[in-house]
Amino acid sequence: MERRDIAMNQLINKRINEVIKGNQEAFEEIVTLFQHRLYHVCYRMLGNRQEAEDIAQEAFVRAYINIHTFDQKRKFSTWLFRIATNLCIDRIRKRKPDYYLDAEVPGTEGLTMYSQVASDVALPEEEVARMETEERIQYEIGRLSDKYRSVIILRYIEELPLQEISDILELPLGTVKTRVHRGRAALKKQMGNL
Amino acid sequence: MNTCPEQIVHCMHAYLDGDIRHDDEQLLMKHLAECPSCQKLMDDLTDAIEFIEQAEPIEAPVGFVNDVMARLPKEKSQVGIQRWLRKHPLLAAAAMFFVLMSASIFSGYGNDQQFSVTKQPNLIVEGETVTVPEGEVIKGDIIVKNGELRIEGEVDGNVTVIRGSKYMASTAVVTGTSEEIDQAFDWLWYKIKETVKDIFKTGDGEKPVEE
Ligand SMILES: [Zn+2]
Numbered sequence: 019m020e021r022r023d024i025a026m027n028q029l030i031n032k033r034i035n036e037v038i039k040g041n042q043e044a045f046e047e048i049v050t051l052f053q054h055r056l057y058h059v060c061y062r063m064l065g066n067r068q069e070a071e072d073i074a075q076e077a078f079v080r081a082y083i084n085i086h087t088f089d090q091k092r093k094f095s096t097w098l099f100r101i102a103t104n105l106c107i108d109r110i111r112k113r114k115p116d117y118y119l120d121a122e123v124p125g126t127e128g129l130t131m132y133s134q135v136a137s138d139v140a141l142p143e144e145e146v147a148r149m150e151t152e153e154r155i156q157y158e159i160g161r162l163s164d165k166y167r168s169v170i171i172l173r174y175i176e177e178l179p180l181q182e183i184s185d186i187l188e189l190p191l192g193t194v195k196t197r198v199h200r201g202r203a204a205l206k207k208q209m210g211n212l
Numbered sequence: 213m214n215t216c217p218e219q220i221v222h223c224m225h226a227y228l229d230g231d232i233r234h235d236d237e238q239l240l241m242k243h244l245a246e247c248p249s250c251q252k253l254m255d256d257l258t259d260a261i262e263f264i265e266q267a268e269p270i271e272a273p274v275g276f277v278n279d280v281m282a283r284l285p286k287e288k289s290q291v292g293i294q295r296w297l298r299k300h301p302l303l304a305a306a307a308m309f310f311v312l313m314s315a316s317i318f319s320g321y322g323n324d325q326q327f328s329v330t331k332q333p334n335l336i337v338e339g340e341t342v343t344v345p346e347g348e349v350i351k352g353d354i355i356v357k358n359g360e361l362r363i364e365g366e367v368d369g370n371v372t373v374i375r376g377s378k379y380m381a382s383t384a385v386v387t388g389t390s391e392e393i394d395q396a397f398d399w400l401w402y403k404i405k406e407t408v409k410d411i412f413k414t415g416d417g418e419k420p421v422e423e
Contacts, residue, residue, distance in 0.1 A: 042281075042284060045281070045284065046277060046281055049276075049277045049280045049281070050277050053272040053276050053277055053280075054269070054270075054271045054272050056272075057270065057271070057272035057273075057276065058269055058270045058271075058272075061270050062267070067273075071272070071273060071276070071279075074272065074276075075276070075279055075280050075283055076283075078280045078283075079280065079283050079284060079285075082284050082285075083285065151263075151266055152267070152268060154263075155263065155264055155266065155267045158263075158264070159264065170264065174261055174264045174265050174267075175264065175265070175267045180229065180231075195225075195229060198225075198229065199225040202225070202228065202257050202260060202261060203257070205260040205261075205264065206253075206256045206257050206259075206260045209256075209259075209260050209263070
């Protein structure tokens, strides 16, 4: 870890200890420090500002309630991101019909039934071509199944190392790599020629 | 493309992950140079990633922090009161004064005529006379109510005599404070001090160790 990260960790752990001792106000600094990164991840996962705000807030509330279970030898952002990505995945799964869950379509790298159905109702090419970059990015991410969506967001938007993604998602490094590979392939397939 | 070794696709991903072995990288570059379809796949993958990487950072909406703080479960009230007292010592003292002004204290002063003494080993109690014997050391505070305290030895602590008398022999030693209280107002003042001391004692225990 860099010296700046160590100083940051110390500050965060100090605040966490204050929160554990019952000082709720000390949590405000933690929220302030991480609000934008956490909201951004939720927004990319959910593609909707209203839901992103709700889930990011919920993630902080869960972190507050469970703060005593956080291992202070580890990186706080990893723990916080884990709470948030789990909440996002729960939310995504709740809003789509049960029978699409995890049903990967044979021969289509990284595409689930859901993304297949989604791409069947995909917007016409001309409309996609007219999209602004930001809108298009969100559209493409949104077509990935949640498995691939989370790793692609953490890897290419949050720019996190693979090992950290593995810690956040509590998946073996090899699984994360496979998902990144399939996620990339799925993106390429979806997007055709840019 | 199907004729190309499957290893090439693995090499592409390893390359994109930034953890390709040197010899694999050479193999990949050599193959891409002579295989347009693999070069195309590589370019498409790279383009897809670069497109996603353009995503602008998005900030949480204004008021986000306050909204989170408002959603937190209420803290235990005891902790809240203690912090409030610590933050506003003057107001706390004033509030305490009004609380203590209430009749209970004054009646407490008037009604409590019973002899009492703090239990400490080596103290000699005869009737309403408490003696710290010569050559003995009492470790801790002594409070005597409605009685007489004779100090001939040593007290390693505070001595308080409430509505009584105190005698100090030439050999007497008291390391802490020594007080006699026999007026209602002294009593009130003593009570305020003790209560405030208690609060801050509890408060200190609350602070994280490393501070
Ligand atoms: Zn080839």
